[in-house]
Amino acid sequence: MTGGALGLAVRLSPKQERSIAESNARLNIWQGAIRSGKTIASLIRWLAFVANAPRGGSLVIVGKTADTISRNVFDPLMDPAITGPLAARISYTRGAPTATILGRKVEIISCADARAETRLRGMTCAGAYVDEITLLERAFWDMLLSRLSVPGAMLFGSTNPDSPSHWLKRDFLDRAGELDLRSWHFRLDDNHALDAAYVTALKKEYTGLWYKRFVLGAWVMAEGAIFDMWDEDRMVVSELPLMEKWLAVGVDYGTANPFDAVLIGVSVPDDAGQRRIYVTNEWRWDSRQQRRQLTDAEYSLRLADWLDDIPETFGPGTRGVRPDWLIVDPSAASFVMQLHKDGFRPQQGDNSVLDGIRTVSNVMAADHLRVHASCRALLDEIVGYAWDDKKAERGEDAPIKEHDHSVDALRYALHTTQAVWLRLLEPVPAY
Known part of the structure; x- marks a missing residue:
């Protein structure tokens, strides 16, 4: 499945195309460095899923806040430079509880705290997209998985890395072989569309923990001095x-x-x-x-x-x-x-x-x-x-x-x- 086959405007890297083509598990997670192309790949795969999603259940998009959902999810989805003519078939107003994507109604759920879990109770889901998974409360994540009960229901999501002890890595990514889960790891250098000068600047600006997580996409523990770049x-x-x-x-x-x-x-x-x-x-x-x-x-x-x-x-x-x-x-x-x-x-x-x-x-x-x-x-x-x-x-x-x-x-x-x-x-x- 390529960008051209989907009618998209954006040019995808081989790693992005491969992740889109292979993301057919119940849980599909793109993880790694910032600006590495993982979010675009996951959103394009979500669009392809929505176009043929199972009926009889709700579709949901989840994020930490309404602002982050709008910025991280809908800004790229509604950008013709990325999604081409499909952008015109996506309707969303910042802060609204629902959106329309390719003719399907999609529920929008922000989850700034564990109480947001109650919004999922009683819902039957056919599919979900999750922005920045590591920022979710574990109780909310567990409830969301329990709601994905329609046959053929799938979850797609992206996240930056966190501590190696984070529940997402420990209980899910590290157990991918035991679960119906696929994940793809992206580094900053995997995004060939970025300007070389910009990539060089980012690599200089991030040091220590931030360099390992946001440039290399590594799940590393925070340890030692915080301002280790101080001179x-x-x-x-x-x-x-x-x-x-x-x-x-x-x-x-x-x-x-x-x-x-x-x-x-x-x-x-x-x-x-x-x-x-x-x-x-x-x-x-x-x-x-x-x-x-x-x-x-x-x-x-x-x-x-x-x-x-x-x-x-x-x-x-x-x-x-x-x-x-x-x-x-x-x-x-x-x-x-x-x-x-x-x-x-x-x-x-x-x-x-x-x-x-x-x-x-x-x-x-x-x-x-x-x-x-x-x-x-x-x-x-x-x-x-x-x-x-x-x-x-x-x-x-x-x-x-x-x-x-x-x-x-x-x-x-x-x-x-x-x-x-x-x-x-x-x-x-x-x-």
Whole structure:
């Protein structure tokens, strides 16, 4: 079964075509590196299945959230550059509970938590497509499999690799010989349609755990230092350039634990035309050391005083800064309210821990981050920030939750404002 035979616009690699042709098991899983072609192959196979799916049961598409389903599944399915004339036969509105694919009604189920399992109860399924399987709760997955009871029912899905102890690998992929299951492993280099410069850039940007999983497509355990690409000799600076944009203050809120704020700017281009992200200043209040807890109002006042007193923000002799964004620990609802009362415009930070760690790691790996030597708490935490070995053994990727307040503040700020600074870090062309 080839792209041409299906009337598709996209050109498939031999590995993609082979996986589409051979995916006739009850469970069919494409797994491996990002941008490796696995998702496109799995979606094309899903289209072929829907066209001839058994009657008498529901078809379902499952993903972590409505947004990820729309972005990862329907954006490519409805793109004529990928699915050709078939795109016109796919109808879906973001957030809607159903879609129409090749004349068949398809149920859309997001499963942000285990309670989503109740949406499957009582359903009889003829087929399912699952986006990012490893992000599903095990209870939901088990319920979904039990619903695939129509004769000829099949499941198709894709996923990036996770810990080798993850239930999907341990109980399904590693037991493929015992189950009616087929899987295909993709590496980044398997996608021949990608621009060579883009592939080279990705390989440089990902290091350590992320390189093994997202470039090689390996199921490896999170272990050791999280920021293993950190280079203190290169990334710690004693002098700061002028800032083109004061980007953000990131705040990790604490009462008994330390309260930490970091100020982040984007520098003017250097001689090579490259801007960088600079952590220029840090303010911390450790109530245990100070033997006094501050109120929300006191934190807000001291944060303002700290920003007002920062010297040389726009050149020699100038003081004070108000960055474009004030990104606050999303658990600090009362502090956010106080900031609003005091004239700030705070925004709750994106606390997707692994995604945030990956964002910070990529900035470091691309050599786009600098930290001023005065930010001692952050510098001490970066080198000690490590994966939790006990949680890794249970298949969970998580950092050790201690001595991480400055790192969390940095993570909130960079991950939440990523759409802003990414375009700024593109090299300035020389004329």
